[in-house]
Amino acid sequence: MKRSLLGRIWPNATAVVLVIGFVFPVYWMFATAFKPTPDIVSEDPVWFPVDITFEHFKTAVDADNFWTLVGNSLTVTVLAVVFSLVLALAGAFALARMRFKGRRGFIVGFMVAQMAPWEVMVIAIYFIVRDADMLNSLIPLTLFYMVMVLPFTLLTLRGFVAAVPKELEESAMVDGCTRRQAFVKVILPLLAPGLMSTSLFGFITAWNEFPMVLILNKDAEYQTLPLWLSQFQTQFGDDWGATMAASTLFAIPILVLFVFLQRRAVSGLADGAVKG
Numbered sequence: 001m002k003r004s005l006l007g008r009i010w011p012n013a014t015a016v017v018l019v020i021g022f023v024f025p026v027y028w029m030f031a032t033a034f035k036p037t038p039d040i041v042s043e044d045p046v047w048f049p050v051d052i053t054f055e056h057f058k059t060a061v062d063a064d065n066f067w068t069l070v071g072n073s074l075t076v077t078v079l080a081v082v083f084s085l086v087l088a089l090a091g092a093f094a095l096a097r098m099r100f101k102g103r104r105g106f107i108v109g110f111m112v113a114q115m116a117p118w119e120v121m122v123i124a125i126y127f128i129v130r131d132a133d134m135l136n137s138l139i140p141l142t143l144f145y146m147v148m149v150l151p152f153t154l155l156t157l158r159g160f161v162a163a164v165p166k167e168l169e170e171s172a173m174v175d176g177c178t179r180r181q182a183f184v185k186v187i188l189p190l191l192a193p194g195l196m197s198t199s200l201f202g203f204i205t206a207w208n209e210f211p212m213v214l215i216l217n218k219d220a221e222y223q224t225l226p227l228w229l230s231q232f233q234t235q236f237g238d239d240w241g242a243t244m245a246a247s248t249l250f251a252i253p254i255l256v257l258f259v260f261l262q263r264r265a266v267s268g269l270a271d272g273a274v275k276g
Contacts, residue, residue, distance in 0.1 A: 029251075032244040033057065040240050056245035063246075065220050065228070073207060073224040074253075076138050080145035081202040084153050085195060087146075092157035093183065097166070107155070114151035119211070126215055136219040144212055149202035156201075160194035161187065196261045204254055225250050 032040055036053045039046040060066065094100075095107060129140045164187050172182035210226040217223050229250050 026251075029244050029247050032240060033248045035241065037239075037241055056239075056241035057249070059239065059242040060246040060249055063228070065223075068221055069223060069225050069228045072138060072222065073226075076142045076145055076224065077203055077206040079142045080149065080206045081199055083142070083146045084150045084202055085199065088150055088153035088157050088198070089191075089195075091154045092161045093187075095154075095158045096161035107158075110151045110155055114155065118148060122211070122215060125212070129216055136217050136222045138222060140216055141213065141224070145202075145206035145209060148209070149198075149205050153198040153202060156198050157191065157194050160191050164190050200257060200261050203257060207254060 031047075031049050033056055034049040034052045034054070035046060036051050036055075039049070039051070095103065125140075125144065129135055132140075134140050168186050168190075169179075169182045172186045173179065177185065208226060209224075210230065213224050213227045217227075229246055
């Protein structure tokens, strides 16, 4: 009985400790963003913000080019996710439904591309973009982010397409649908969890990317929020309140998207990983 009770307690206790370890830094970031400066620099830590202030958020929002960088980040992230979904959806359907020579090698190539660190291509990418006279532009960033998330998106969606019975598509075609109509009306609605999970992954990956912006876009008007956030502490000295407020603003879009998609995204990642 004691062993059985202990066997139930220690996994739960371990899970609680891990959750606290992951959640506490996020909580501290949010709490510090709302604390007045005296509470932040106090020798005795203030665990809960009592005198809530929004002054730090005003400092962050009033920083140079803030709204321009918000627009840049949203533009390159959303476009990269949309383009990668469109290409990956077509590729996933071909890999899951069609049999052609070199199919296995193609899949292995995408797996290797997903595992390979993109940093090895930095020099080549820089010279290509420079020779094309596209430095300080959002187009190379969008294309790079699309390529960066495409392997994972394609391989995950392939699992979802393979899990949809072929009989559904064939029945729709017998009823008069073309292959394209059968895909749009029958298969595509069933792929919603996969599309949401891969969209979330792609958004987080592109939204957080930092080094390539630093390399390709020296002009502040064509940079994105991660680079702005990395320079925030230097820009405002030791203003930890403003730094935490800026970090909070940077994290909000991802948190909102995750809360909106969490159920379908979690089930989608699990299903796409084991099927196909």
